[in-house]
Amino acid sequence: MLGKLVKFLIVTRFSRPLVAFIFIFLGYSVVMGTLYNSVQTRSSPFFNYYLVGVLVFLIIFMVFLGGVALMKSDLDYLFTLPLKRGEMVISLYLAQFMATGVSFLFAVGYVLPYVSGGLAAKAVMSGDIALLALLVTSLSILSFRLGQREKAMLAAALGVWAVLPLFGISYSYTAIFTGGITIGTVIIIAMNIPANFFAVRQLSDIEIGFLKSASRRSGGEFRTAESFEGLSPDRAIYAHHLSELSLTGRFGIGGSVSVRISRIRLYYLLIPAPLLAFIYLYLAFSEGNSGPVNITVLLGSLYVGIFTSILFAQEVLSHERAWLAFLAMPIWRYWRGLALSKILQTLVIMVPFVVSDAILGLYGFTGALNALIFMGATVPLSPVIVIYFQSRLSVNQIVDTEIMSGQQNLKQVLGLAPILIFSIMAVVSVLSLTGAIAVLCISIGSVAYLVANPRISENMVFSLTEKGFV
Amino acid sequence: MTVLESQTVGAYSGSGSILLEGVRKAYGSTVALDGLSIEIPAGEKFALIGPNGAGKSTTLKLLVGLLRQDAGTISIMGHPPTSMEAKKMLGYLPEDASPYATLSVRENLEYVGALRGVEQLRDRIDKMLSELTLAEYERSKVGKLSRGNRQKLAVALALIHQPRVVLLDEPLNYLDIPTQERVVQMLDRLNATILVSTHIMSIAERLTDGAIVIARGRKVWSGSMGELQAQAQPSESIESVVVRLMTGAG
Numbered sequence: 274m275l276g277k278l279v280k281f282l283i284v285t286r287f288s289r290p291l292v293a294f295i296f297i298f299l300g301y302s303v304v305m306g307t308l309y310n311s312v313q314t315r316s317s318p319f320f321n322y323y324l325v326g327v328l329v330f331l332i333i334f335m336v337f338l339g340g341v342a343l344m345k346s347d348l349d350y351l352f353t354l355p356l357k358r359g360e361m362v363i364s365l366y367l368a369q370f371m372a373t374g375v376s377f378l379f380a381v382g383y384v385l386p387y388v389s390g391g392l393a394a395k396a397v398m399s400g401d402i403a404l405l406a407l408l409v410t411s412l413s414i415l416s417f418r419l420g421q422r423e424k425a426m427l428a429a430a431l432g433v434w435a436v437l438p439l440f441g442i443s444y445s446y447t448a449i450f451t452g453g454i455t456i457g458t459v460i461i462i463a464m465n466i467p468a469n470f471f472a473v474r475q476l477s478d479i480e481i482g483f484l485k486s487a488s489r490r491s492g493g494e495f496r497t498a499e500s501f502e503g504l505s506p507d508r509a510i511y512a513h514h515l516s517e518l519s520l521t522g523r524f525g526i527g528g529s530v531s532v533r534i535s536r537i538r539l540y541y542l543l544i545p546a547p548l549l550a551f552i553y554l555y556l557a558f559s560e561g562n563s564g565p566v567n568i569t570v571l572l573g574s575l576y577v578g579i580f581t582s583i584l585f586a587q588e589v590l591s592h593e594r595a596w597l598a599f600l601a602m603p604i605w606r607y608w609r610g611l612a613l614s615k616i617l618q619t620l621v622i623m624v625p626f627v628v629s630d631a632i633l634g635l636y637g638f639t640g641a642l643n644a645l646i647f648m649g650a651t652v653p654l655s656p657v658i659v660i661y662f663q664s665r666l667s668v669n670q671i672v673d674t675e676i677m678s679g680q681q682n683l684k685q686v687l688g689l690a691p692i693l694i695f696s697i698m699a700v701v702s703v704l705s706l707t708g709a710i711a712v713l714c715i716s717i718g719s720v721a722y723l724v725a726n727p728r729i730s731e732n733m734v735f736s737l738t739e740k741g742f743v
Numbered sequence: 744m745t746v747l748e749s750q751t752v753g754a755y756s757g758s759g760s761i762l763l764e765g766v767r768k769a770y771g772s773t774v775a776l777d778g779l780s781i782e783i784p785a786g787e788k789f790a791l792i793g794p795n796g797a798g799k800s801t802t803l804k805l806l807v808g809l810l811r812q813d814a815g816t817i818s819i820m821g822h823p824p825t826s827m828e829a830k831k832m833l834g835y836l837p838e839d840a841s842p843y844a845t846l847s848v849r850e851n852l853e854y855v856g857a858l859r860g861v862e863q864l865r866d867r868i869d870k871m872l873s874e875l876t877l878a879e880y881e882r883s884k885v886g887k888l889s890r891g892n893r894q895k896l897a898v899a900l901a902l903i904h905q906p907r908v909v910l911l912d913e914p915l916n917y918l919d920i921p922t923q924e925r926v927v928q929m930l931d932r933l934n935a936t937i938l939v940s941t942h943i944m945s946i947a948e949r950l951t952d953g954a955i956v957i958a959r960g961r962k963v964w965s966g967s968m969g970e971l972q973a974q975a976q977p978s979e980s981i982e983s984v985v986v987r988l989m990t991g992a993g
């Protein structure tokens with residue numbers, strides 16, 4: 274019975290190709306990780322930063338967007354069946370693990386080759402990573418019932434805690450990546466016990482939690498008000514897309530997704546951006562200017578670039594309304610306004626990083642000037658390209674606050690392809706000045722082509738409409 | 744002048760009407776419109792009637808320029824659908840219309856009004872809000888509105904610029920009877936050329952004077968409501984006449 278239930282829950286939540294993809298990728302990463310022993314152990318902070326970064330990203334992501342891999346039809350059909358509670362909890366946990374924890378296991382393959390010491394050290398590290406995967410899973414379950422603010426606080430606390438080892442304080446769950454394997458392991462185990470205890474408890478009365486979270490309506494009004502009265506058509510577009518960032522919280526991974534939309538004023542982002550830019554500067558200086566490239570500059574540009582372009586491109590189209598925007602004025606004109614506001618918005622946020630890069634450049638850091646070009650010009654242009662790619666590859670319009678999305682499938686994974694291209698562009702840019710200029714020229718050319726050619730935006734709308742967009 | 748007359752005369756100028764001629768549109772291998780030709784003279788109100796999947800929504804999306812036909816010509820009062828002239832004239836309400844979820848009710852109206860350059864926007868918005876009894880929700884998030892109120896807002900957004908050509912896709916869905924009545928009156932007062940898609944005859948009868956019946960992407964009948972009624976056998980309902988037309992038995 275348990276086997277059947279697990280199978281049912283997984284098959285209804287994930288398409289078969291996606292499950293196959295996950296297992297093949299996982300298998301590959303584990304095999305590579307265990308076989309790849311001959312590589313010399315590196316003491317470079319590259320992997321420390323990389324792994325801490327991945328972990329912070331996943332934890333914040335799961336806490337914020339987490340939720341239970343539950344579908345509305347489960348409430349109507351599955352839970353009314355006479356199934357054993359225990360089996361239900363185990364199956365739900367496994368489905369959740371598929372949706373969240375597995376993603377962390379991918380890291381195994383990339384970590385193990387770099388673990389110094391013998392088989393024992395590798396075994397401990399593997400165990401730690403498995404435990405972290407469980408932690409990510411249980412956090413995503415726990416965040417299901419938290420309010421927006423509680424989620425933000427939890428995510429912030431876990432995020433700050435995670436970066437402590439980079440500043441020499443090793444009392445953190447990320448210490449396992451920075452040399453403090455014992456203390457890290459102890460903390461991970463200590464975190465797992467309560468997290469999983471509460472997560473399992475929550476799964477055992479999941480119907481109540483589901484109903485509660487569905488009924489806990491966020492306020493019926495936005496906190497801030499916008500006004501477009503008396504604005505010209507173009508200014509209205511800028512006012513709408515420049516001043517505020519719409520954040521979309523999705524609740525429930527997999528099946529029924531309930532979407533909660535909140536808006537933040539853009540200038541709220543003006544606080545964390547300089548802070549992050551300062552941390553970036555600090556880390557770069559503490560690493561020192563040696564070697565062919567400063568790792569902080571490289572990874573900082575990569576992460577900041579990817580994060581910013583995704584943040585500013587995220588769901589811009591999902592929230593757009595073709596029948597309102599594209600009928601009110603020529604399509605190219607609306608698209609141009611949208612593109613320019615996104616460029617400006619991103620540019621403003623990147624200014625502190627540009628300043629940091631300029632300072633590094635004055636101190637003669639290699640790659641700083643390249644990073645400045647990348648962060649100050651290429652990154653601000655990127656949302657336009659990302660939005661265009663999304664329109665052609667994968668975009669779901671958010672028309673309701675309760676949407677019944679389909680299964681998670683491989684195409685959604687393919688939607689991430691532009692990120693890969695963008696990462697390559699980031700690395701090329703930072704490593705060489707010629708690269709940085711070439712990448713910038715390509716970006717300017719692409720954006721100019723996308724914005725200046727009316728046929729492009731018209732075809733974009735035709736293809737969106739064919740995909741069911743209205 | 745009815746559609747039939749204009750066709751028998753065979754001389755339309757193309758301007759002053761909504762016109763589709765031999766329009767074909769396929770989604771991949773699904774042919775939605777298969778050589779559809781219709782004409783609606785300026786100032787007239789027509790219903791586009793057909794079963795689910797007949798191609799009604801596709802027709803309207805082509806007319807407003809959100810889709811491009813594979814073959815055939817389309818014009819709105821003599822202008823191509825994507826032209827600025829056509830955009831200024833057109834008011835379009837899609838099926839299951841969804842306003843901006845990231846804006847409140849009033850913000851939606853202000854934004855769309857500003858995009859369209861509507862004069863005296865505030866008065867216009869206040870008037871529409873009160874006419875559609877939405878005033879108490881003006882600050883609400885769209886996501887928090889009931890389905891009926893969301894449809895009211897969508898109607899307001901489609902009509903905010905007092906369009907001369909109005910294309911509505913199943914417009915009375917979700918609306919209660921008093922609101923349906925108000926929307927019908929608003930449309931009457933607009934004095935616009937109207938094409939309403941619906942699969943419900945009673946709505947067609949209330950909103951329009953003429954009907955175009957389509958099935959499987961082709962026109963199967965067109966004429967005035969009176970002519971449609973005249974086709975009925977004694978004691979036959981108008982619905983069954985339409986069914987007869989749609990299934991090709993008449």
Ligand SMILES: Nc1ncnc2c1ncn2[C@@H]1O[C@H](COP(=O)(O)OP(=O)(O)O)[C@@H](O)[C@H]1O
Nearest residue numbers: 739740741770775794795796797798799800801
């Ligand atoms: N976005 C789309 N993608 C693929 N097929 C579509 C799409 N929209 C409509 N169709 C198909 O085109 C045909 C006509 O659909 P539609 O115009 O929506 O008809 P109606 O509005 O009369 O119900 C149907 O067979 C429908 O399945």
Ligand SMILES: [Mg+2]
Nearest residue numbers: 799800838912
């Ligand atoms: Mg339809």
